[in-house]
Amino acid sequence: MLAISIVVFVAVFAVLALILANLGQTKPSKQTRLALEAALKVAGAKAQEEVIDVRKGNILLSGIPWVNTLLTQFNGIFELRRTLEQADLKWTPGRLILSCVVCLVVSAYLIHERTNQLPLALALGFAVGTLPYLFVRRKRAQRLKLFQQKLPDVLDLMVSALRAGHSMSGALGTAAKEAPEPVGREFRLCFEEQNFGIDLRTTLQNLMDRVPLQDLRIISTALLIHKESGGNLAEVLDKTSHVIRERFRAQQQIKVHTAQGRLTGWILTGMPIALAILLNAVNPSYMKVLFTNPLGQKMIITVIIMNAIGLLLIRKIVNIRV
Secondary structure: OOOHHHHHHHHHHHHHHHHHHHHHHOOOOOHHHHHHHHHHHHHHHHHOOOOOOOOOOOOOOOOOOOOOHHHHOHHHHHHHOOOOOOOOOOOOOHHHHHHHHHHHHHHHHHHHHHHHHOHHHHHHHHHHHHHHHHHHHHHHHHHHHHHHHHHHHHHHHHHHHHHHHHHHHHHHHHHHHHHOOOOOHHHHHHHHHOOOOHHHHHHHHHHHHHHOHHHHHHHHHHHHHHHHHHHHHHHHHHHHHHHHHHHHHHHHHHHHOOOHHHHHHHHEEEEEHHHHHHHHHHHHHHHHHHOOHHHHHHHHHHHHHHHHHHHHHHHHHHHHOO
């Protein structure tokens, strides 16, 4: 009986000790533990950063060997590959061309089956076939715009590093480590090229080829001048950062003032298409004349051409370069 009492006492004492230990854990200690776990996670994430490859291997234009050999004979294909790299898409030029061809053939076939008119089917098929390329161009424009937005903050990092006593290479390394994407990746590649012994002029030229922005060209020129003749690089970069911010603010104001014109262009472009789809859904026999009658087919082609010309003219008017 005494042994049972001792066992029960020890068990109750152990349970109470565990409860009191959990209750006695203060809030600051929990916060400290969470902060340490977060720091360990950040350290692990930094250890698994993207490895930048600066090697210049064979240029892959397509996953199909004979298509890759065929595409190397065209000079314009390398410009297309550069566009895909600037859009940060893991596509090959062969894949993009194949996507355009598939969209063209499928859409032209479906339209031809519907209207039994080959010229109209080819015209609309070519329009649909350009959609993959337009998607790439849009992704490229979005990435370059984001790069331009983040660039002044990266310049501020470099200015702070230079004023703290770092060299130009050290400031570039600081920007490579701390800059947000997509600026960070490009600056890391530039920094790694320098570490591998590539000349600064060549490194900056490669950077300008990857990111064709006028602001970045100004920065590259300032870095080259500083390397050759010296000067207060921190002040130059600080003023450049201010100019870039002011240009971006002016561009945003221009977009606000031209919003009505851009909206008008899209409405005038989309209204005929929307009305044609609506009328075809309500009364198919009414729209069938346009597809079967030769005069109707000419009218459709004329409307498409004039609509495209009008959209291009409106975009030319509202796109004001700063």
